[in-house]
Amino acid sequence: xxxxxxxxxxxxxxxxxxxxxxxxxxxxxxxxxxxxxxxxxxxxxxxxxxxxxxxxxxxxxxxxxxxxxxxxxxxxxxxxxxxxxxxxxxxxxxxxxxxxxxxxxxxxxxxxxxxxxxxxxxxxxxxxxxxxxxxxxxxxxxxxxxxxxxxxxxxxxxxxxxxxxxx
Amino acid sequence: xxxxxxxxxxxxxxxxxxxxxxxxxxxxxxxxxxxxxxxxxxxxxxxxxxxxxxxxxxxxxxxxxxxxxxxxxxxxxxxxxxxxxxxxxxxxxxxxxxxxxxxxxxxxxxxxxxxxxxxxxxxxxxxxxxxx
Numbered sequence: 001x002x003x004x005x006x007x008x009x010x011x012x013x014x015x016x017x018x019x020x021x022x023x024x025x026x027x028x029x030x031x032x033x034x035x036x037x038x039x040x041x042x043x044x045x046x047x048x049x050x051x052x053x054x055x056x057x058x059x060x061x062x063x064x065x066x067x068x069x070x071x072x073x074x075x076x077x078x079x080x081x082x083x084x085x086x087x088x089x090x091x092x093x094x095x096x097x098x099x100x101x102x103x104x105x106x107x108x109x110x111x112x113x114x115x116x117x118x119x120x121x122x123x124x125x126x127x128x129x130x131x132x133x134x135x136x137x138x139x140x141x142x143x144x145x146x147x148x149x150x151x152x153x154x155x156x157x158x159x160x161x162x163x164x165x166x167x
Numbered sequence: 168x169x170x171x172x173x174x175x176x177x178x179x180x181x182x183x184x185x186x187x188x189x190x191x192x193x194x195x196x197x198x199x200x201x202x203x204x205x206x207x208x209x210x211x212x213x214x215x216x217x218x219x220x221x222x223x224x225x226x227x228x229x230x231x232x233x234x235x236x237x238x239x240x241x242x243x244x245x246x247x248x249x250x251x252x253x254x255x256x257x258x259x260x261x262x263x264x265x266x267x268x269x270x271x272x273x274x275x276x277x278x279x280x281x282x283x284x285x286x287x288x289x290x291x292x293x294x295x296x297x298x299x
Contacts, residue, residue: 017180024184031191038198042205049212056216139227154220157227 052152055125059142060156069160074132077116083132100130211285214255214278222290231272235259255280269295
């Protein structure tokens, strides 16, 4: 009778130990799942914020740098909406072209006489689309669609008038 | 003797699992904090974009008050306020200095998260003549 009681108490202890271990295992799994989910969210969001901020700041500063009369042109080349920033160096006209191509924003610096080849540029930041438009005579609107589908729009007030070929 | 040994094992296990449970709780708190920081960073990013956009719009506009209203700001006790769905608020305090040479409009744009001010950005607009 006593032996029977001891066996019963022993099996209860075993069940309790397994329950505790099971609880710990469940907690660990839940923590790992929620941790990886939060880590994924944080990194995706940080990348999204960085990409959008970097791109918008870069475009804004580029515009400021070329903000002289007739040096900022919005044009469509090879079916791609582009921003053309013109400058003259040693008597030669050069153009810096900014555009979205193959899931990224690209920058291309070339002589104005050279034909536009979208693949012959520098890849800057991942983005699906980049469009430019004149909201007013000297107010440019830049819309960027990032790879996650969100669209960010900024406007930049130019001190000078837009160049020929503007929308 | 055997029963005593079993109890000891149980106590040891419970202590170890308690230690791990406390560690899990701490780690979970860190994750929640990381998520909060991330949410704040996104909010600041969006607020910064909105405030920069507003400043650019004001620079290109003819009339600051009309521009602010067109951007979704609401006039509330002499301060234009914009409430974003993201959880931030932008206040625009407008002052006009009229001189014979023209009108200088200065707009102090300030972004808030609740009561906490995130940052502020001054925007100036000068119009020659006596235009408003």
